Amino acid sequence: MTSAHIEEVMSxxxxxxxxxxxSDRFSYSFDGSFGTxxxxxxxxxKNVEExxxxxxxxxxxxxxxxxxxxxxxxxxxxxxxxxxxxxDLSVMNDLLEISExxxxxxxxxxxxxxxxHKAAEKKGLLYPPDPSSSHVSTIGGNMAxxxxxxxxLKYGVTKDYVIGLELITPEGEIIKTGGRTVKNVTGYDLxxxxxxxxxxxxxxxxxxxxxxxxPPASETVMAVFNNxxxxxxxISKILSAGILPAKMELMDQxxxxxxxxxxxxxxxxxxxxxxxxxxxGHPAALKDEVKQAAELCKSVGARDIxxxxxxxxxxxxxxxxxxVSPAIVRIKPTKISEDATVPRSKIPQxxxxxxxxxxxxxxxxxxxxxxxxxxxHPNIICDKSDKEEMNRVEQAVAEIFTAAxxxxxxxxxxHGIGTMxxxxxxxxxxTVGLDMMKRIKEAWDPNNIMNPGKIxxxxxxxxxxx
Amino acid sequence: MSQSLEQLQKEFLYEKTNSCVQCGYCLPVCxxxxxxxxxxxxxxxxxxxxxxxxxxxxxxxxxLEEPLDLCLGCRACETACPTGVEYGSILEAARAxxxxxxxxxxxxxxxxxxxxxxxxxxxxxMKLTGNALWxxxxxxxxxxxxxxxIMKKLPYHLGDFEAIAPPAVSPAERxxxxxxxxxxxEKKYTVAFxxxxxxxxxxxxxxxxxxxxxxxxxxxxxxxPNQTCCGALHAHSGEMEEARxxxxxxxxxxxxxxxxxxxxxxxxxxxxxxxxxHLLADDKEWADRAAAFSTKSRDISQVLIACGGMPDxxxxxxxxxxxxxxxxxxxxxxxxxxxxxxxxxxPGIKFVEMEEAxxxxxxxxxxxxxxxxxxxxxxxxxxxxxxxxxxxTVITTNPGCLLQMKLGIQRENLSGSVRAMHLIxxxxxxxxIS
Numbered sequence: 001m002t003s004a005h006i007e008e009v010m011s012x013x014x015x016x017x018x019x020x021x022x023s024d025r026f027s028y029s030f031d032g033s034f035g036t037x038x039x040x041x042x043x044x045x046k047n048v049e050e051x052x053x054x055x056x057x058x059x060x061x062x063x064x065x066x067x068x069x070x071x072x073x074x075x076x077x078x079x080x081x082x083x084x085x086x087x088d089l090s091v092m093n094d095l096l097e098i099s100e101x102x103x104x105x106x107x108x109x110x111x112x113x114x115x116x117h118k119a120a121e122k123k124g125l126l127y128p129p130d131p132s133s134s135h136v137s138t139i140g141g142n143m144a145x146x147x148x149x150x151x152x153l154k155y156g157v158t159k160d161y162v163i164g165l166e167l168i169t170p171e172g173e174i175i176k177t178g179g180r181t182v183k184n185v186t187g188y189d190l191x192x193x194x195x196x197x198x199x200x201x202x203x204x205x206x207x208x209x210x211x212x213x214x215p216p217a218s219e220t221v222m223a224v225f226n227n228x229x230x231x232x233x234x235i236s237k238i239l240s241a242g243i244l245p246a247k248m249e250l251m252d253q254x255x256x257x258x259x260x261x262x263x264x265x266x267x268x269x270x271x272x273x274x275x276x277x278x279x280x281g282h283p284a285a286l287k288d289e290v291k292q293a294a295e296l297c298k299s300v301g302a303r304d305i306x307x308x309x310x311x312x313x314x315x316x317x318x319x320x321x322x323x324v325s326p327a328i329v330r331i332k333p334t335k336i337s338e339d340a341t342v343p344r345s346k347i348p349q350x351x352x353x354x355x356x357x358x359x360x361x362x363x364x365x366x367x368x369x370x371x372x373x374x375x376x377h378p379n380i381i382c383d384k385s386d387k388e389e390m391n392r393v394e395q396a397v398a399e400i401f402t403a404a405x406x407x408x409x410x411x412x413x414x415h416g417i418g419t420m421x422x423x424x425x426x427x428x429x430x431t432v433g434l435d436m437m438k439r440i441k442e443a444w445d446p447n448n449i450m451n452p453g454k455i456x457x458x459x460x461x462x463x464x465x466x
Numbered sequence: 467m468s469q470s471l472e473q474l475q476k477e478f479l480y481e482k483t484n485s486c487v488q489c490g491y492c493l494p495v496c497x498x499x500x501x502x503x504x505x506x507x508x509x510x511x512x513x514x515x516x517x518x519x520x521x522x523x524x525x526x527x528x529x530l531e532e533p534l535d536l537c538l539g540c541r542a543c544e545t546a547c548p549t550g551v552e553y554g555s556i557l558e559a560a561r562a563x564x565x566x567x568x569x570x571x572x573x574x575x576x577x578x579x580x581x582x583x584x585x586x587x588x589x590x591x592m593k594l595t596g597n598a599l600w601x602x603x604x605x606x607x608x609x610x611x612x613x614x615x616i617m618k619k620l621p622y623h624l625g626d627f628e629a630i631a632p633p634a635v636s637p638a639e640r641x642x643x644x645x646x647x648x649x650x651x652e653k654k655y656t657v658a659f660x661x662x663x664x665x666x667x668x669x670x671x672x673x674x675x676x677x678x679x680x681x682x683x684x685x686x687x688x689x690x691p692n693q694t695c696c697g698a699l700h701a702h703s704g705e706m707e708e709a710r711x712x713x714x715x716x717x718x719x720x721x722x723x724x725x726x727x728x729x730x731x732x733x734x735x736x737x738x739x740x741x742x743x744h745l746l747a748d749d750k751e752w753a754d755r756a757a758a759f760s761t762k763s764r765d766i767s768q769v770l771i772a773c774g775g776m777p778d779x780x781x782x783x784x785x786x787x788x789x790x791x792x793x794x795x796x797x798x799x800x801x802x803x804x805x806x807x808x809x810x811x812x813p814g815i816k817f818v819e820m821e822e823a824x825x826x827x828x829x830x831x832x833x834x835x836x837x838x839x840x841x842x843x844x845x846x847x848x849x850x851x852x853x854x855x856x857x858x859t860v861i862t863t864n865p866g867c868l869l870q871m872k873l874g875i876q877r878e879n880l881s882g883s884v885r886a887m888h889l890i891x892x893x894x895x896x897x898x899i900s
Contacts, residue, residue: 022526023515023533024505027508135491136490136491326548329549384484
């Protein structure tokens with residue numbers, strides 16, 4: 001951007017801030033993934049008209065624009081890879097209205113997802129999507145990346161709860177999609193197209209979210225297995241028996257050991273896998289389901305079943321799962337967190353493939369994640385200053401993606417494509433499939449100013465982690 | 467000065483920044499991110515800036531000055547961090563590296579030298595300061611000055627602070643401070659009392675009450691001679707050599723006492739004493755002695771609880787009390803339970819926890835003086851939550867927090883109905899000790 005450009009930006013932004021100092025530009029150059037990309041300017045304003053005017057200006061001058069929440073993204077979504085302007089939408093955090101009668105929440109994009117959880121719960125309602133980062137990630141970012149979370153199994157992901165949007169198009173117009181009704185079949189479903197488009201089709205400035213009545217009770221079951229494949233069978237047994245847990249989480253032996261080293265919680269370190277279930281619903285039904293789930297786990301070889309008896313004990317069990325991420329980075333500093341997802345029935349095979357990949361490339365690979373919906377998190381723990389190791393890690397990651405796609409799964413269950421997985425898109429979608437997506441992008445954003453460099457691979461682009 | 471990348475990486479502790487996975491979990495707990503509203507003033511942002519220096523992407527290190535200067539050093543980010551990033555060490559090292567490169571103007575250089583090398587470390591200078599304060603308050607000058615409006619013209623908003631300064635202790639009274647007090651009843655521990663520089667100059671009364679309360683709870687208390695400033699203000703300003711020098715002086719002084727515990731009553735000083743081991747870890751000659759010192763260091767609340775709590779407290783009549791935690795006690799010393807236990811054990815009080823109780827009040831050493839406006843933004847947030855509790859007494863455990871909360875009360879025009887007190891003052895009041 002030229003200094004004349006910056007001046008024009010400053011003349012448009014009347015109510016907010018335009019940051020151009022080097023320290024500020026560097027502070028908006030990263031996210032939770034890899035790489036540093038300097039924007040030319042960072043804009044903070046709560047005013048939608050000003051933002052729209054900025055986009056119009058950017059479209060005219062072919063200046064890239066990147067919407068950004070709190071940049072907790074793990075796939076590179078908000079990175080300003082081609083310079084230009086970052087719009088810090090975390091400042092748009094004022095609007096959070098809960099309508100009990102319509103069972104919806106109306107929010108601005110900078111609202112923290114956890115604040116939506118709290119506000120809904122105060123009225124006896126539930127906003128189900130619960131990414132692990134919800135206390136720090138914004139709802140705008142969640143919508144852009146179509147975030148998931150442990151409750152995805154029963155309740156689905158972010159897109160299943162967004163029913164209406166206000167959006168700035170890449171040409172600087174403000175439009176509305178969907179509305180306040182759950183049923184809405186008027187025309188193409190642009191709402192679903194925008195959610196998960198990773199900021200490449202526009203900037204979400206307001207959203208209507210669907211809420212549910214909060215289930216009256218919940219119970220937790222922990223099942224311990226000597227064999228990872230048995231744990232996989234337990235998952236499909238429970239689901240095919242007609243029980244739909246709210247969460248169904250898997251920890252492999254490496255994760256269990258890491259957590260116990262990090263903070264001893266009395267987990268069985270000799271077990272090959274642990275499954276954690278959360279069941280929610282009516283207390284009477286729950287009692288029966290807990291019993292049934294425990295029996296099913298035993299029938300496929302669970303060596304131990306633990307059922308916490310009160311809220312404190314339940315929290316302790318879930319704490320173990322939450323500690324996996326912090327625990328594993330104590331082993332080595334760099335963490336490559338993948339979210340390759342396979343059909344549930346393929347979980348045991350995926351686990352086997354992951355073990356082969358671990359041995360083949362001699363990498364420290366840990367598996368945990370949302371097993372109930374096939375959304376595993378193979379994590380590779382490494383040291384990015386070790387070039388030789390990172391080279392092996394890159395190959396291992398590529399092979400994880402291949403395995404997931406070959407088993408009928410997908411590159412990403414909840415983190416998005418961003419810059420990290422763009423090189424693998426064609427493998428999953430095929431040439432024509434990817435081309436259809438590109439045509440949508442070209443129709444919406446003819447000048448390719450809206451979050452360029454994401455989702456679609458550049459010619460010759462490869463996964464680079466070092 | 468050499469600017470080779472290796473040199474910069476070493477000085478700025480680049481290695482330590484690698485454990486930051488940029489997850490952003492530190493953002494919601496950072497007071498400056500909340501009030502200043504940009505990533506540049508967040509822990510993750512600051513760590514990234516240091517990282518960029520280490521990767522050679524930022525060439526002019528002076529761009530780090532403002533973001534690092536404006537950090538309160540409350541270290542709430544360390545408590546929130548899932549991967550154990552040593553933010554405090556990174557901040558300290560980066561500040562020291564910047565100070566080494568910075569060309570201060572002549573008056574600032576002189577002021578820094580005077581304050582860091584002559585005033586805080588000198589018990590004589592601190593006594594003089596305390597005496598001057600007493601003279602100022604008692605001689606009638608204060609009244610004249612306050613009515614003259616001259617206070618408004620002082621630099622750094624010092625006038626605002628003048629009005630909240632605690633009643634000073636007379637030179638005669640100062641001399642009466644006991645140097646050795648025997649335990650009342652059965653003796654449980656022998657403790658050496660750390661007086662601190664600012665505590666000694668401005669809050670001498672709290673120090674005296676601390677000694678009396680410790681004795682009341684069952685401790686033989688020794689006020690060790692030749693002790694000096696803890697060095698926290700120096701370390702936080704990047705004057706590491708001076709901080710180490712002071713630490714060694716304290717280690718020597720307290721080794722002689724051979725006490726069970728080294729007790730302090732100021733969260734900020736306590737954190738520094740607690741970290742002497744870390745401060746001198748690379749110094750072969752001193753590492754073990756420093757670690758032994760830190761192992762013995764305790765906040766007074768820990769010792770009072772270890773003694774079984776305060777005996778014989780008079781019941782209060784349903785007084786509403788809230789508690790502003792000292793960041794350094796919470797996030798560095800991890801002393802969380804004991805002060806609260808002492809407070810809530812006072813019979814008859816109604817304890818009300820404030821929202822965002824763990825957020826810094828904005829005092830942070832001399833932050834509220836050198837970054838007045840930024841500090842007041844943070845204080846305003848704190849006062850919003852304090853007011854919401856409806857408490858008439860705000861308890862703190864650090865002199866800086868105490869002054870800051872007094873200032874907050876004054877700014878909100880609540881001086882008639884709300885008071886701020888150190889936990890020790892409150893316990894002494896409840897125990898009928900004055």
